[in-house]
Amino acid sequence: MFIFFGLISLLLTILADYLIMAFIGISVHSFTLWFILPIGGAILGAFCGKGIFLYLKHANIKATAKHTITSAILAFIGFWAINYFAYFSTYVDDESINNTFKGEHISNYMYNDTEPFTFKNYLEFQFETSESVVSVGGHSSGSSISFGKGYNKTSFYITMLGFIIGGLTVGSTVVGDKSYCDKCKKYMKEKKLYDFTYSSFDNEVMALEKALQKTKEEFDDFIKQERPFEEYGEPYITAVLTYCPVCKDGFINLKFMEPKKGSGGKLVWEENDKYTKKLPLSNEASSMIV
Ligand SMILES: [Zn+2]
Numbered sequence: 053m054f055i056f057f058g059l060i061s062l063l064l065t066i067l068a069d070y071l072i073m074a075f076i077g078i079s080v081h082s083f084t085l086w087f088i089l090p091i092g093g094a095i096l097g098a099f100c101g102k103g104i105f106l107y108l109k110h111a112n113i114k115a116t117a118k119h120t121i122t123s124a125i126l127a128f129i130g131f132w133a134i135n136y137f138a139y140f141s142t143y144v145d146d147e148s149i150n151n152t153f154k155g156e157h158i159s160n161y162m163y164n165d166t167e168p169f170t171f172k173n174y175l176e177f178q179f180e181t182s183e184s185v186v187s188v189g190g191h192s193s194g195s196s197i198s199f200g201k202g203y204n205k206t207s208f209y210i211t212m213l214g215f216i217i218g219g220l221t222v223g224s225t226v227v228g229d230k231s232y233c234d235k236c237k238k239y240m241k242e243k244k245l246y247d248f249t250y251s252s253f254d255n256e257v258m259a260l261e262k263a264l265q266k267t268k269e270e271f272d273d274f275i276k277q278e279r280p281f282e283e284y285g286e287p288y289i290t291a292v293l294t295y296c297p298v299c300k301d302g303f304i305n306l307k308f309m310e311p312k313k314g315s316g317g318k319l320v321w322e323e324n325d326k327y328t329k330k331l332p333l334s335n336e337a338s339s340m341i342v
Contacts, residue, residue, distance in 0.1 A: 053111075054104045054119060061103025062126045062133075065096055069134050074141065074151040081134050082182075082211060090207075090214025096134065097127035097218025098225070105226035112238045115227045120220055127219025131212050139174045179204040233296035240302065243293045243342070246275045250287040250308070257331065260291070260304070264337045271341055285311050285319055295338050302338040304331040 073079050083092030101123025108115050138151065145155025163173040182204045231240040248256045256279075263274040281288065287310040295302030308327035314320035 054107050054113070055122065057103035057107035058101060058122060058126050059103075061106075062100045062130050064103075065099040065130055066133050066137055068099075069096055070137055070141065070151070073138065079138075081131075081138075082207070084207060084211070087203075088207070088210065090211040093131070093211040093214030094218040096130060097215030098222035099218075100127040100130035100215070101219040101222050102226065105223045109227050109230075109239060114232045114234075114237070115223050120223050123222060124216050124219035127215040128212070130219075131215040135175070136171060139171050142174070175208070179208065182207075231294050233299065233301060235301065236296055236298040238296055238298055240294050240296050242305075243295070245291040245293055245304070245341075246277075246279070247288050247290050247309075248279045249281045250289055251282065252279075253289060256289070257306070260331070264333070264341070268340055287311065288321070290323075293333075293338070293341060295333075295342055300335060300339045300342060302333050302342075304333060305329075306331060 069080050073081075080092040081096055083090075085091045104119050104123050104126075105115060107113075108119060139158070141151040141153060142158040143150050143153050143155045144158060144161060149158075158169045158174065161169050163169045163177060167173055169177070179201045227239065230242075232238070233240055259274070263271050266274070275291075287308065290307045290309055292305045292307060293302060294305050306329045307323050308325070308329075309321040310324045310327075311319045312322050
């Protein structure tokens, strides 16, 4: 069943890339950042396999290596299908090339005056003639430069890798860090409880364990308490209740959030899961706080 949804997302991705190329004139699949990072490829590769994981999440099926490998294979197929479809839809009308089936198909023309434009020759032609739009200071100058065949060919295969990487990683963006209840075959739900500063970790965890022995009202009062931070920019802990919606088994995830320099020197907080800890919960305790 998951393959069926994977194939649907593969077809939709091929179609979307084609429509954008033919009618807006942007080739998403060959979009690279700084001439080398295959951003367009990674995004499309991710979309090729995304259907698999949306289905798994919806049907509460645990994602395994089998699904990730299938997703990467779909992304690989997607890469070649998108390039083949670009060839298939390349027509020549009044000596200008279009992707909207106007005029005559490119295979009716000769490549280097010797051979017809097969898919293979079409790719060779792309390697020889592709140009990159140059951006200066973040603004597209509108001028194109050609880096030559070696660069274009390398870029093509790096884009293929981008597709595969997108296919391999999309699962983690859809179901990746969701915990799973093996007993009930359900993805667990998450509910944020509160934040506290890392410097008070031991005291807070002790207080939390005590509060879990109390009534629901007392526990709610406990998590609503003010917990002042000593200074801006210190690491903190976000306590997240993670529980199975059926059997209520669960734990409290104590996520370690640390400051990082974001764009413009502003601080942003990111989880560092090396220091994230799990606080096991009894069934009574998790039923009480859900
Ligand atoms: Zn369960």
